[in-house]
Amino acid sequence: MMDKVILAGFGGQGVMFLGKVLAYAGMGSDLELCWIPSYGPEMRGGTANCSVVLSDEEIHSPVIDQADAAIVLNKPAYDKFAPRIKPGGVLVVNSSLAKLDEVREDITVIQIPATEIANEMGNTSIANMVSLGALIPHLNLVDLAKVEKAMVKLVAKRPELLETNLTAINKGMNYQG
Numbered sequence: 001m002m003d004k005v006i007l008a009g010f011g012g013q014g015v016m017f018l019g020k021v022l023a024y025a026g027m028g029s030d031l032e033l034c035w036i037p038s039y040g041p042e043m044r045g046g047t048a049n050c051s052v053v054l055s056d057e058e059i060h061s062p063v064i065d066q067a068d069a070a071i072v073l074n075k076p077a078y079d080k081f082a083p084r085i086k087p088g089g090v091l092v093v094n095s096s097l098a099k100l101d102e103v104r105e106d107i108t109v110i111q112i113p114a115t116e117i118a119n120e121m122g123n124t125s126i127a128n129m130v131s132l133g134a135l136i137p138h139l140n141l142v143d144l145a146k147v148e149k150a151m152v153k154l155v156a157k158r159p160e161l162l163e164t165n166l167t168a169i170n171k172g173m174n175y176q177g
Contacts, residue, residue, distance in 0.1 A: 133172020
């Protein structure tokens with residue numbers, strides 16, 4: 001079994017952190033994994049994306065031609081990566097920053113106002129975690145418990161962020177559009 005996931009948005013939206021959360025969740029579950037970051041020429045405001053491949057058997061290629069799932073945090077990321085979701089896959093779209101003119105019929109598209117939800121929580125920078133929460137139920141190899149365990153390790157130097165991130169993930173999981 002394998003999960004091939006693409007994560008994309010502007011630099012500064014926490015795209016790489018999303019990838020690390022999934023990668024750590026996979027490592028904590030003794031899965032094979034590949035995490036490949038890709039940065040645009042700018043830091044904040046430029047494009048950023050990463051791919052994460054999680055598998056319970058050997059991964060023969062880290063390249064994702066057709067993803068099982070993706071999170072896109074803005075409209076340029078949607079335009080670029082929505083076509084790369086395989087039929088039957090799942091796409092989580094931050095509808096606060098990506099208004100969709102048309103939606104693919106052959107995939108599950110979850111439009112969640114992640115930035116608005118994060119603003120309501122008082123922290124715009126956790127829109128990535130809200131989006132992750134919307135994706136978790138659709139993954140094969142990673143669940144909330146594994147993500148929570150990974151988050152504990154990732155925020156060890158700033159433990160005050162743990163509760164905020166976990167609350168944001170739960171808001172995303174429980175969102176009813």
